[in-house]
Amino acid sequence: MMELLGISVQALLGQVLLGLINGSFYAVLSLGLAVIFGLLNIINFAHGALYMMGAFVAWMLLTYVGMPFWVALVVSPLIVGGIGMIIERTMLRPLHDLDHLYSLLLTFGLTLVIVGLFQNFYGVSGKPYPIPAALTGAVNLGFMFLPIYRGFIIAMAVIICFATWFLIERTRLGSYLRAATENPEMVSAFGINVPLLVTLTYGFGVALAAFAGVLAAPIYSVNPVMGNDIIIVVFAVIVIGGMGSILGAILGGFSLGLVEGLTKVFYPEASTTTIFIIMALVLLLKPSGIFGREV
Amino acid sequence: MTHTNEKSQTMADATEADILLDVAGLNGWYGESHVLHDVALNVHKGEVVTLLGRNGAGKTTTLKAIMGLLKPRKGSIRFNGTQLIDLPARTIARMGMGYVPDDRGIFGSLSVLENLLLPPKVADGGFELSEIYELFPNIEERLTSYGNRLSGGEQQMLSIARILRTGARLILMDEPTEGLAPVIIHQIGHTVRRLKQAGFTILLVEQNFRFAREMADRHYIVQEGRIIDEFHKDEVAANLEKIQCYLGI
Numbered sequence: 001m002m003e004l005l006g007i008s009v010q011a012l013l014g015q016v017l018l019g020l021i022n023g024s025f026y027a028v029l030s031l032g033l034a035v036i037f038g039l040l041n042i043i044n045f046a047h048g049a050l051y052m053m054g055a056f057v058a059w060m061l062l063t064y065v066g067m068p069f070w071v072a073l074v075v076s077p078l079i080v081g082g083i084g085m086i087i088e089r090t091m092l093r094p095l096h097d098l099d100h101l102y103s104l105l106l107t108f109g110l111t112l113v114i115v116g117l118f119q120n121f122y123g124v125s126g127k128p129y130p131i132p133a134a135l136t137g138a139v140n141l142g143f144m145f146l147p148i149y150r151g152f153i154i155a156m157a158v159i160i161c162f163a164t165w166f167l168i169e170r171t172r173l174g175s176y177l178r179a180a181t182e183n184p185e186m187v188s189a190f191g192i193n194v195p196l197l198v199t200l201t202y203g204f205g206v207a208l209a210a211f212a213g214v215l216a217a218p219i220y221s222v223n224p225v226m227g228n229d230i231i232i233v234v235f236a237v238i239v240i241g242g243m244g245s246i247l248g249a250i251l252g253g254f255s256l257g258l259v260e261g262l263t264k265v266f267y268p269e270a271s272t273t274t275i276f277i278i279m280a281l282v283l284l285l286k287p288s289g290i291f292g293r294e295v
Numbered sequence: 296m297t298h299t300n301e302k303s304q305t306m307a308d309a310t311e312a313d314i315l316l317d318v319a320g321l322n323g324w325y326g327e328s329h330v331l332h333d334v335a336l337n338v339h340k341g342e343v344v345t346l347l348g349r350n351g352a353g354k355t356t357t358l359k360a361i362m363g364l365l366k367p368r369k370g371s372i373r374f375n376g377t378q379l380i381d382l383p384a385r386t387i388a389r390m391g392m393g394y395v396p397d398d399r400g401i402f403g404s405l406s407v408l409e410n411l412l413l414p415p416k417v418a419d420g421g422f423e424l425s426e427i428y429e430l431f432p433n434i435e436e437r438l439t440s441y442g443n444r445l446s447g448g449e450q451q452m453l454s455i456a457r458i459l460r461t462g463a464r465l466i467l468m469d470e471p472t473e474g475l476a477p478v479i480i481h482q483i484g485h486t487v488r489r490l491k492q493a494g495f496t497i498l499l500v501e502q503n504f505r506f507a508r509e510m511a512d513r514h515y516i517v518q519e520g521r522i523i524d525e526f527h528k529d530e531v532a533a534n535l536e537k538i539q540c541y542l543g544i
Contacts, residue, residue, distance in 0.1 A: 175409045175412070175413055176413070179405055179409075179413055185384075186400040188388075189363075189385075190394075190415065191385050191417055191461075
């Protein structure tokens, strides 16, 4: 058996794969946060709860109406994104002109309410969600077995991240978004409906969280607190990548997942703290984040 | 509407029907402070009209109020016969009013081409890109640059150019010559004349009286948030001292 620094290649690649899967969730979640922070200047603390809702809605759709995974992968983000738009219109809009501490507190409170409601109705134990039949099994890559569903998660995350980057950086709609981030008054003086743009953007960011939630449902247990831990890591990721930076969120998400996985191989005791150590270093050396614009 | 303009003997030779923009009894506030007091002015189709006045007189605020960017505001603003006072800026823009702000409003994180294509078309008859490049050759050379890499003059030209694409027929232009070199001011003057020939109507805020005098058909004097006087271009020479006194030149 091949060995590297006393560690088997299998173990190493296994952790790399695990790191990439975690990184996929970090990337999609921090991307949603970055999109929302970029245009709305809102630190969306409810992101973890909305990720959980995405998984739960998929589970409900399967359990109550028998909706298959593939359909839920589209429908659940639409439903949760719609709920997000209602939240934006009814609760976040009135806070728009205030310091973003207010929206942070509001979304933090919302998290407690949403998680509490789900705990009340569904308890804290996980609900099982089966891996779709077409994606069960594993392929032999020669050096390791890759569970097909895990590979699918990475592929979907890469596709959705690229699509979002393309939408924002390369299309007319994206140029409206970027312009409104810089100077919303000027954009509205051109005849563009900025409040609608804001609502749609929040809904889109929330839908990304729900999409990650649906992807997570078959591998993590669907439970009301599933978003609580991951959201803390995701906030560290966007601080490292640079608040509001699309590219920073995507690259930061994947690479920090990878770093976390590798730490598990070389120094397992530090695996849950590495990201926070990196965050502290980045804050010391470049407070705006690796891809953030200097203010 | 109260029409408390002290001096409303309009010398315009056009008829009422030609009035494109008719502002009457316009009041505006910045938070608690009352900054516009019963502003009344009108602009006829195809005219170039200036708002002259010292720093802080309320010229920019008047433009913002007309564009719907000042809240709250009260009074009457009729554009092509439609009352605008309760409409948001985005609706006003869609009716064919273009805004060239005093800070030029160029988006630094967008490329020049993205800036140029940003404002949606609001009416037919806007300039084609080829016409814009002909008018502003510098812009065509810099299409892939980011907005924040442009010089002040280039930003000003881009700010005007992107409005020409939209088909807006009334352009509110806020100090297009501010802080620019004489050769650039000359080019902007050439552009304003071209636009007038092409039938555009322009409401121009200026501090540069020499520039304003060359461009405009009529001048309003703004002071402390009020319109205090009005001169047709033919009256300027006879009232030069008075005007210079108003402007503190």
